Amino acid sequence: MYDEKKMMGLKEELGLYNGRVEKSLARFPERKEVFYSGSKEEVNRLYTPLDLEDQDFGESIGFPGSYPYTRGVQPNMYRGRLWTMRMYAGFATAEESNQRYKFLVEQGSSGLSVAFDLPTQIGYDSDHDLSEGEVGKVGVAIDSLMDMEVLFDGIPLDKVSTSMTINAPAAVLLAMYIAVAEKQGISAEKLRGTIQNDILKEYIARGTYIFPTEPSMRLITDIFAYCSEHVPQWNTISISGYHIREAGSTAAQEVGFTLADGIAYVEAALEAGLLIDDFAPRLSFFFNAHNDLLEEVAKYRAARRLWARIMKERFDAKDPKSMMMKFHTQTAGSTLTAQQSENNIVRVTIQTLAAVLGGTQSLHTNSKDEALALPTEESVRTALRTQQIVAHESGVTNTVDPLAGSYYIEAKTNEIEEEAMEYIRRIDDLGGAAKAIDDGFIQREIMDAAYSYQKDVENEEAIVVGVNKYQVEESTPQNLLRVDPIVGENQKEKLRLLRSARDQEAVDQALAHLKTVAQEDENVMPALLVAVKTYATLGEITDVLREVFGEYKQAVII
């Protein structure tokens, strides 16, 4: 990247600089022997052009909006349009959520985000034994199409884009969404939105899996195929590193494992006969924003460049849109502390800056009280305001990729890309991401990093303000949000009424048909659509699939 003669001179000067520093160290030692990043990578005292000696500007950094997209996917980034401030929120019932959505739509919002409760995420009806105490706790309970109709009542589905955090039963919830639209007289072609639909990270980190890896991958490719034909504007997957990082991975592991998952989905889709440029533009990603600001910025840049290279070189994509990594970001829940929870606002601010300086397309900011309970409305507002202050007051949005060219940022970007690539190679050797998960390789790597971090905190090698340093005596925090336990009972009652009122014969027929389709190689989406329209419940539908596919059994990786 630089002139050879100048580099020689620079080497000499760096030698002199090091000499001077060494000399002063004898009298004034540094605070630590070794300095580490948040992901425990060693950080040098100083970075210079020498760290970027072999780097070609055009090949590896280049211009925003152009391959390899290191600097962003749009040419002018936030000068054109700010990122989408998308706040994920859980409300206990379909009615409450509907109220909220209507309010948001009236306020001019066009992006809805649905959080489902855990029974829905794992395909259990509200009256299942395992649902006890969980109904409506972390999101809305959806048992059947009836709940979905209530959820979107009076909301024109062709006017909004809906993001649904749903994975194992994503196909069923998508079918319900399409069915609601149909009832509104809106064709599937006009629907816009995203389903998370990333099952691999459920096995790795998040835990809301249902079926074994193989049939799960088939459900995902069924969705890809169905949507590319019938719901072309739908983002069919959001490949998530967020939960991998929350489980304790390093930044480079977050990139490596997420992209390895991405590769697995692409390969599954290709194997199912889809063409790369038909589905790749609809792939989107979801990353974490942690506290080490500079490491995080480098992470996003590395991820974007690596994905572009993989799509172009490995999969021979031709459409630039296939090579562009678009991603959503959420600030790191695991960095929030129950102690002195006000401090979390500062952490979220740093993380917001990281995501914005890293070029995210949308962002959810966590609320300060999330280490204690579900956030209150007031703390949600502060979290949203944090984004708005960064957007309008900090000035970081005025120019594109402002940290590019920093010797440290570029060196760190290279380092993370290389480390992530090394993980991808190892996973390839194991036979791909699904196999590496079945073997426990990915879980073990993350667990080792998580345990090592925990040890560092306990030995005070890593400082967490308010937790292992600067502690104070605190009183019990007040005003925490609670979910009324009556929600579970109401939902059960609704189910009972539904089961007695619907046409049971039609339900049985639809479920029997679904079973046949699942046993064969046919796309399950049409059969699911028929089933949800008979008001077969999510639990009943998932049970049919459980019977055919079996259930995933967790590997013990500790």
Place this chain on the structure above:
Amino acid sequence: MNYKEVTWKNKRQIGRMISIVENAAPGHEKIFEQLYDKTGHAYVIGITGPPGAGKSSLTDTLAKAYISQEKKVGIIAVDPTSPFTGGSILGDRIRMNELSTDPRVFIRSMGTRGQLGGLSAGTASAVQVLDAVGADVIIIETVGVGQSEVEIIKHADSILMVMVPGLGDDIQAMKAGIMEIGDVFVINKSDLPGANKTKIEVEAMLSFMSKKGWVPPVLLASATRQEGIGEVVEALENHRLYQEKEGLLFERRKRNVNELLMEVLQDRLFRKIKKLEEYPQVLEDLTAKKIDPYTAAKRLFEQI
């Protein structure tokens, strides 16, 4: 405490009795005294094989097959103990969650611990307890195929070796001393490519060893897909009938109780010797090279 009255329903008591015998805690002799004549009914199956072969899933599936025959099933799942900390992670139950609450099943996890008196003493004692309180079938599952696993597993009446396709090199490495102990072989995860090839390799390997009489069958199965499990149960049953018919089961159990007796003797003897007044002096002299180990042993034996 009258241990004779403990039945299969008293899970709390059974759990405690296993702890007592496993730890050789006060009362363990009394448990044996009272229960030993009630043992001998259960058929004991040992399951072993390399890590990742799916032994826990197979144990789970086999147990389900036995409970469907109205049998009471005891399961002992053994995992290694860390030699450094003495701690262990016992995670086999995770694959048997559905059985956890079944009244016909009792599952116990154990660490290898590695105490003096034989690795298998704890497991063998737990088997005795489960047998005495009414188990019809007891499955011992061990991780890996090291020496300690062989020690533990040989207390079984039939030994099931679990393998997976594509472990060619591992089979080569395993053959010394390990392959011989298998009575029935299962190639698990038979849906994976190379299952048949592995079956043929194992059969070839076994033909070199040619045990007299019983030829270990090599079966294909998939625990997670519930395929081939009936055949495994049948093969184990055939092995049992064969041993009974030939009078081999009695011989095998004689060999096993002999092991147990030797372990008890060893344990008693060692404890007795260590308590001898002269013991510290003998050890001192031995360390100082004043006497050799045989003379040391002679001196101590004379004191008993």
Place this chain on the structure above:
Amino acid sequence: MEKPIRVLVGKPGLDGHDRGAKVIARALRDAGMEVIYTGLRQTAEQIVHAAIQEDVDCVAVSILSGAHNTLLPKINELLIKEGGEDILFVAGGVIPEADIPFLKEHGVKAIFTPGTPTTVSIRFIEEHVKR
């Protein structure tokens, strides 16, 4: 040789965040304990039956789903019913301070909220199990 403390570590409820459970399981093992790890999505029945069969000294559960007020008292109730009232019962996870008195009334002897060092949990278990 001293008998190791046996601890059941499991996750009642449906949330899949097992980082905390795994970290504590590993820390307990490194402290010389035998950890029976039962994993995700455990019903109160499964946890208690396992605790009884395994004759553990301590049941340690991690829960982040918000269902603690329902599930933890149920575990305690079943432990008593099955004769395991002397088993030490502790919990960890995102549990609001305000719920702690209620849970303590229902048999949970200690609640370790986020940020608790593993050494604190280990010491508590060592000091409170009935040996």
